[in-house]
Amino acid sequence: MQAYYDQVKAAAAAVRDKAGTVPEVAVVLGSGLGDFAGTLGGPVSMPYQSLPHWPESRVVGHAGRLVIGQMGPRRVAALAGRCHAYEGHDLKTVTFATRVMGMLGVRTLILTNAAGGINTGFGEGALMVIDDHINLTGGNPLVGENDERFGVRFPDMSEVYARRLRAIADETAAAQQLPLRHGVYAALLGPSYETPAEIRYLRAIGADAVGMSTAVEAIVARHMGMDVLGLSCITNMAAGVLPQPLRHDEVMATARRVRGEFIGLLEGIIGRL
Numbered sequence: 001m002q003a004y005y006d007q008v009k010a011a012a013a014a015v016r017d018k019a020g021t022v023p024e025v026a027v028v029l030g031s032g033l034g035d036f037a038g039t040l041g042g043p044v045s046m047p048y049q050s051l052p053h054w055p056e057s058r059v060v061g062h063a064g065r066l067v068i069g070q071m072g073p074r075r076v077a078a079l080a081g082r083c084h085a086y087e088g089h090d091l092k093t094v095t096f097a098t099r100v101m102g103m104l105g106v107r108t109l110i111l112t113n114a115a116g117g118i119n120t121g122f123g124e125g126a127l128m129v130i131d132d133h134i135n136l137t138g139g140n141p142l143v144g145e146n147d148e149r150f151g152v153r154f155p156d157m158s159e160v161y162a163r164r165l166r167a168i169a170d171e172t173a174a175a176q177q178l179p180l181r182h183g184v185y186a187a188l189l190g191p192s193y194e195t196p197a198e199i200r201y202l203r204a205i206g207a208d209a210v211g212m213s214t215a216v217e218a219i220v221a222r223h224m225g226m227d228v229l230g231l232s233c234i235t236n237m238a239a240g241v242l243p244q245p246l247r248h249d250e251v252m253a254t255a256r257r258v259r260g261e262f263i264g265l266l267e268g269i270i271g272r273l
């Protein structure tokens with residue numbers, strides 16, 4: 001079997017061949033937020049299964065394609081559908097797409113997700129800039145022999161989510177008169193939602209939102225020196241906050257309800273990069 005680095009390289013070469021150009025910005029679209037891919041001009045759409053070594057996600061609500069197109073002066077890659085560790089993929093597989101984006105020369109990676117609101121000041125449908133994360137997935141995608149071609153053995157994580165990009169998100173939201181929250185994202189393995197006791201624990205350790213993605217991709221992006229922006233759509237209040245059970249279809253319904261605002265925010269941010 002080809003070494004991991006060579007698989008990433010082969011996938012990057014295939015993307016470059018199909019798209020003709022390389023993106024500067026990449027956006028990973030969370031559950032229910034895939035529509036953003038349809039807003040790019042002159043799009044080249046690549047189903048994941050058409051790209052070598054590309055893992056497929058089978059979560060409902062994840063379409064599974066890479067679209068490269070134009071947004072204003074920027075070449076943008078939109079990743080509709082991502083792999084999650086809870087599907088049984090190892091973390092090298094989960095972060096494969098992030099590696100390919102880095103290898104293509106993407107400098108700015110925008111990671112979006114659906115998340116549960118732990119901070120009781122948030123409401124369903126709120127949008128949150130991720131200021132920092134707590135990786136509680138039980139794994140780290142950099143475990144194992146370090147490939148120096150990707151990055152250093154012990155990468156710094158003191159500013160995973162670039163201050164500059166968070167400020168751009170704030171400016172954009174202000175210009176659009178869109179309320180935008182800030183907070184710490186706790187990443188758990190899933191796929192079961194949390195218990196109320198787990199949510200109280202997460203609140204106590206400083207988390208504002210909880211989800212099952214993003215943190216491991218952000219770690220890999222920083223390993224490769226990309227600048228990262230994280231945006232969460234608070235699709236539901238976390239377990240135990242409201243006296244009702246959590247349901248994936250409600251998560252999806254909220255994401256769909258706010259996708260217009262979310263896409264507008266993304267477009268505005270990319271316009272200001």
Ligand code: HPA
Nearest residue numbers: 114115116210211212238
């Ligand atoms: N918990 C974990 N992941 C999630 C949630 C949640 O409440 N909502 C959307 N993704």
